[in-house]
Amino acid sequence: MAKFLIRRFIYMIITIFLVFTATFFMLAAIPGNALTGKIAKLPESSQQRIIQKYGYDKPVGERYVVTLGNALHGDFGESIVNAGDTVQSILSERLPVTVRLNTQQIVFGVIIGIVLGVIAAMRRGTAVDYGILIFCMFMTSVPSLVIALIFQLTFAGSSGLGLPIIGWPSGDELWFGGWQYTILPTISGALFYVAGYARTTKIAMLDSIYQECTTTARAIGMSESEVVIHHVVRNSFIPIITYLPQTIAGVLSGSLFIERVFSIPGVGNYYVECISSRDIPMVLGFTVFYSCITVVAIFASDVLYGVVDPRIKITGDKR
């Protein structure tokens, strides 16, 4: 187990290093960046001074060494577009908001999704099953932006249920409270998870329903509810649980469209703006940050796999 962990840890470091290097050189290879826009209409002399100030007059190799050195100290540099913004300052300001929004979405979405999946599997072939299937297909194919806008128009404001049109709790209510602001953003983002988890659960359930151990359990006289809980549901949790860490990794990348529609000051919107304006230091910093999260999440799912299903052994040996 320890051997496995060490090896995986080294792989993780290498992966992140490669992501950093690849991102750096790809960004450098694209003609134009945020600086181009910033200096576009200035006289030549001003342009030169600003390029020098940001160090973009130096060759790409030298920039790489400097950037890598700073990055090892956790410093990705200051935003070109918004003076004073750094990856750390943005994360500390905005991450809590995104984490709360997405946690609520996932908790709500996963629970409802699993319940619907179980119902669909137990009532397979009936109108209920088809109803859930159609609902899931619909929710997977409609973009969350559309759902968010429809919810906002229908349920917010005095013509709807009186829920706030925009806004998000802050200050003392950052983590807990101000629920009325969070209802619509949570539900409009959660429907995507509901659809995903309902389908995954249903398929996993159907798999285990037809397994021999289930038939055996029935044969030895276990009650139907015991069969479902002990054999069917437990076995079908394997794919669900291994899927979960990656869902959680997605938490940090934020719900871009939902943040935009409801004026939620989260990370998602900011990251996308950075990319579209080619704000190189910020894009690089966020990309490395997200890859760290993703790599850790993949690692977590591997470990969980072993925990849920003891037959899958985690060792340092070659399998």
Next chain:
Amino acid sequence: MRKRALLACTLAAVLLVSTSLAGCGGSGDTASSGTATESGAASGTASTSTELADEQVVYLTQPEIRTLDSTQMNDNQSATVLVNTMEGLFRYSFDDQGNATAEKAGCTDYTVSDDGLTYTFTLRENTWSDGEPVTADDYVYAVSRLLDPDLAAPYAFFAEGLVNADKYLSGEITDFSQVGCKALDDMTVEYTLAEPDSTFLAKLASPEFLPLRQDIVEQYGDNYGTDYTQLVFNGPFKITEWTNTASGKFEKNESYWNADNVTLQEINMTYNNEQSTLDQLFKEGQLSQFGAATDYIAVYEQMAQSGQCQEISYPSDGGEFWISMSLGGGPSGLMSNVNIRRAVGLSIDGEAYCSTIYGRYTPADDLIPPAISWDGQQFTEASGGAKWADDIAEYRNQPEKLQEMFKQGLEELGLQTDDLSQYTLSYMTYDTGSSLNKQSQEFIQQQIEQNLGINVELNVLSGWEQYGAEVEDGSKWDISMNGWVPDYNDPMTYFGIWETGGSSNYEQYANPEYDQLLKDAQAETDSDKRLDMYSQLDQMLHDDFICMPLYFTDVKSFIQPYIQGVQIGTMGYMWDYSKVQVMAH
């Protein structure tokens, strides 16, 4: 505004300026004649109530602050925040057509020497929000920071005309007292130019020259301007809460010299760009001003007519887009010929373009937009009419005439004229992610193809950043669409683009005669002579047909009926709420 599809990328840098300043030619009286506008220019019936509401609070969409360091600023959103929270030498008011008038604000009077070199300002007594007086040193310090070689301020060139400024900027001298900007006493500041610059007053009125507190800036060093809590304010409002692209709040600044005339107590701002959300907020009364776009414009114009809101619209905000011609010839090799350039340019119908693609904006017939004015009228009127207008009247939608002109160009180049479909032009453009953008590209393509019978190939790059880097190479395109947002309210902000070797001279226009006249006009202090020179410059650009003006961007905003006195800015910032009153409703 910056978020609007095609505009988004081109509105890189914007500064504000005044009309009368630009036209005054050095007389201290002209700028002082501005009369305070009593209420916002508004059509539609406003609230009939003449009583003030108990709560003087408004709700707006939040501008994005890039920096609050006025010497580093170069975008219209940060400028909006500065205009509402700081006081410079001048403040502007706008009439219902968007014509700006400068009013003395931070100064009570000023004189310009006869040789046009020395500008002396007497300051008004004003106080910073921490109780310190605003002094001439604050104005001088701003210039020293603008010219600081280490800071590389984008608009340092605004102050480069001052005596020794170029040497200070290049590090050749390090003693700022040798530069032509001095505090004569606490309340008098003097700017001295090396050579006369007829546009200097217009530049002085921009946020770059806002006074700055040396002690505060030094306390925060490099981070000055990135955090509102570090700032002190000398304008109508002060920032009391701010999280960028999230929410913010301004409150009335009681230490402002004109605080007695500021009625509004609070401006609350939330960041949101979704039109549907903003529409809903406006209708619920939770938003005071809505910059409607696309389909919402028609709906809100209807509402304005029935008195449910007020409309503020100006034909021009000073910005413009045109179709550039690659004078070196481009990949087709055709564009070096002036008749071909004229035929290509005139085959595009700007009026149809505005109505088909955007359903708004003003079709262009000159390179100088209506918002650029001269002694109280539009520059193009003052200078004897729009230079492209006759051409447009004669050739627009006349395929035979256009093809004839095109063939004449081909003959001059010694090329065959029998089969025009053999010729292909390359149109370099970029993807803004908006569907309007795609329609725009195809519209231009079809117009040229249909009118001239030639082919147009679209070369769509991935974004403005890439485009900005590639468009500089004129051998990669025959035509491209480019735009400009003026830096100050004087035609020079446009004419300066086409100086030989200019950094935004994508057409690569190089005409020594033009360069000389440009220089002479800059130095000319006589207003009439300068107007004549400007007119000649405009004529040269037309005669060489370096581009085809396409459209002027406009201003359109909708305000709640009970809100009075909103000033929508042209050319440099979005709004000024210092004169706003909320009426009972």
